[in-house]
Amino acid sequence: MAKLSVRDLDVNGKRVFMRVDYNVPMEEKDGAMAINDATRIRETLPTVRLLLGKGARLVLAAHLGRPDGKREPTMSLKPVAEKLGELLGQPVAFCDETVGEKAEAAVAALQNGQALVLENVRFHAEEEANDPVFSARLARLADVYVNDAFGAAHRAHASTSGVARIVRAWGGKCAAGLLMERELKFLGDELEKPARPFVVILGGAKVSDKIKVIDRLLDKADTVLVGGAMAYTFRLAHGGKTGKSLVEKDHTGTALSAESKAKAKGVGFHLPVDTVVATPVATGKLNKKGRMIFDLQNPRVVEGDIPDDAEGFDIGPKTAAAYEAVIAGAKTVLWNGPMGMFEDERFAAGTIGVAKALVAATKLGAKSIIGGGDSVKAIHKAGLGDQVTFMSTGGGASLEFLEGVALPGVTALDEV
Numbered sequence: 259m260a261k262l263s264v265r266d267l268d269v270n271g272k273r274v275f276m277r278v279d280y281n282v283p284m285e286e287k288d289g290a291m292a293i294n295d296a297t298r299i300r301e302t303l304p305t306v307r308l309l310l311g312k313g314a315r316l317v318l319a320a321h322l323g324r325p326d327g328k329r330e331p332t333m334s335l336k337p338v339a340e341k342l343g344e345l346l347g348q349p350v351a352f353c354d355e356t357v358g359e360k361a362e363a364a365v366a367a368l369q370n371g372q373a374l375v376l377e378n379v380r381f382h383a384e385e386e387a388n389d390p391v392f393s394a395r396l397a398r399l400a401d402v403y404v405n406d407a408f409g410a411a412h413r414a415h416a417s418t419s420g421v422a423r424i425v426r427a428w429g430g431k432c433a434a435g436l437l438m439e440r441e442l443k444f445l446g447d448e449l450e451k452p453a454r455p456f457v458v459i460l461g462g463a464k465v466s467d468k469i470k471v472i473d474r475l476l477d478k479a480d481t482v483l484v485g486g487a488m489a490y491t492f493r494l495a496h497g498g499k500t501g502k503s504l505v506e507k508d509h510t511g512t513a514l515s516a517e518s519k520a521k522a523k524g525v526g527f528h529l530p531v532d533t534v535v536a537t538p539v540a541t542g543k544l545n546k547k548g549r550m551i552f553d554l555q556n557p558r559v560v561e562g563d564i565p566d567d568a569e570g571f572d573i574g575p576k577t578a579a580a581y582e583a584v585i586a587g588a589k590t591v592l593w594n595g596p597m598g599m600f601e602d603e604r605f606a607a608g609t610i611g612v613a614k615a616l617v618a619a620t621k622l623g624a625k626s627i628i629g630g631g632d633s634v635k636a637i638h639k640a641g642l643g644d645q646v647t648f649m650s651t652g653g654g655a656s657l658e659f660l661e662g663v664a665l666p667g668v669t670a671l672d673e674v
Contacts (some may be wrong), residue, residue: 261442262433262672264305264404270313271370275400275425276435277301277417277667279337279407279651280320280375291337298409299342301651305345305406306373315368317399318342318375319356319417321410327383339375350375351405357384357395362502365399385416393420400425400539406435408442409630411667412655422670432672437651442625442668444648445659453625454480455556459581461486461595461613462632465509465516470661471594472516481526481588483581485573485597485608489530490519499563503570528581528671532561532574534598534605557604559658572598582615591616594660596636606639617670620646630656 267274279302283294293299310318323333336352343350351374353364364374376399379385384392393416403425405411410418422432434442456583458479460468465488472482485493490503495510506512520527543551559574573581578597585591593616597608613636620626628634630650637643650656659665 260674262674264433264435272401274314274402275317276404277407278320279409310371313370316373322378322381329381379417388420390587392416397424403432404435406437408438409652411665412658414666418667419670455588456590457481457588458462459593461597463487465491474662483528501564501568530573530577532576533570534572535568571605578608578611585615591626593633596632600636609636610640613637617642617645
């Protein structure tokens with residue numbers, strides 16, 4: 259159902275509480291925390307500028323990291339407020355509290371067209387608990403609620419759900435920001451009745467993570483292309499050898515069921531015919547998580563079964579070429595999950611090949627939709643992020659939305 263848009267709000271002189279996704283990567287430099295990638299901040303600029311231009315008194319709320327309900331200086335949003343001000347070209351205030359008298363005073367000091375960033379909402383354990391009292395304290399800062407944080411919309415937290423309910427109960431409007439609006443359009447409306455042929459590309463590690471997406475999209479897709487480690491579970495299900503590759507032995511039945519459903523619906527279901535493998539050799543060293551680090555030796559292409567001493571890390575060139583040919587004829591393409599361990603150049607060819615094919619199809623008029631998470635990282639790594647139709651900002655939220663799950667942060671918004 260269509261949601262009320264921020265475009266349709268009268269916000270002049272009103273306090274607009276806007277949930278954003280400013281969970282940006284940061285690291286310590288010269289004794290201070292610095293932002294490594296401001297993409298998530300930039301993505302909110304259209305909504306921020308629209309609201310400020312309409313005379314809103316803008317109150318921005320976000321989380322950063324996992325402070326577990328405690329104040330953690332390295333996860334403060336102060337650097338985010340400074341970066342936002344730099345990108346906007348105007349000062350942005352920062353309050354080192356999220357709720358309470360200090361926060362209320364900071365909001366009261368705002369003039370029309372000014373913005374304020376509150377401190378990390380997850381410094382309060384009540385945020386993730388969606389505590390009604392905490393939600394009410396946040397709602398005291400708002401006349402209107404806007405959610406532009408699709409990446410957090412799958413969480414029923416105070417700032418994504420609780421505040422909206424209270425603002426509505428008080429007679430206030432609850433609307434989708436421009437970024438949220440685009441997410442709902444491309445992951446929802448565009449995929450409900452896609453231009454055909456509709457090709458779905460699914461990768462990633464586990465069949466169990468994607469089976470609900472597969473089930474739902476089989477009703478709409480013309481072709482499904484499978485890559486990533488999840489392909490090895492399909493190979494195992496067919497009695498093939500997978501060597502040391504990551505497999506889900508307890509989901510071979512799930513894999514076969516997906517193929518059977520695809521066949522019954524007349525949907526093409528393609529699995530890799532060749533694989534880039536390597537032999538993992540223990541180095542005797544542990545990573546930060548205490549796990550053994552392996553040296554991946556003798557990378558090579560094999561067809562069919564994977565040798566006992568080898569592990570699969572990418573689709574092979576024959577598979578990549580076949581997939582690229584299918585993508586070339588598509589009118590709508592949804593991509594969720596890389597074809598292999600693209601972070602390592604030796605195992606990136608399959609993923610990059612798919613990304614280039616996606617861009618080529620887009621240039622011929624196809625709609626290309628990147629379903630968040632590692633797929634976005636992969637297409638950015640290939641330097642092609644600005645050449646597709648849409649890239650989702652959500653990871654888990656994108657996946658759940660594609661599964662057909664009702665997201666709390668979306669259901670909390672007013673319908674039109």
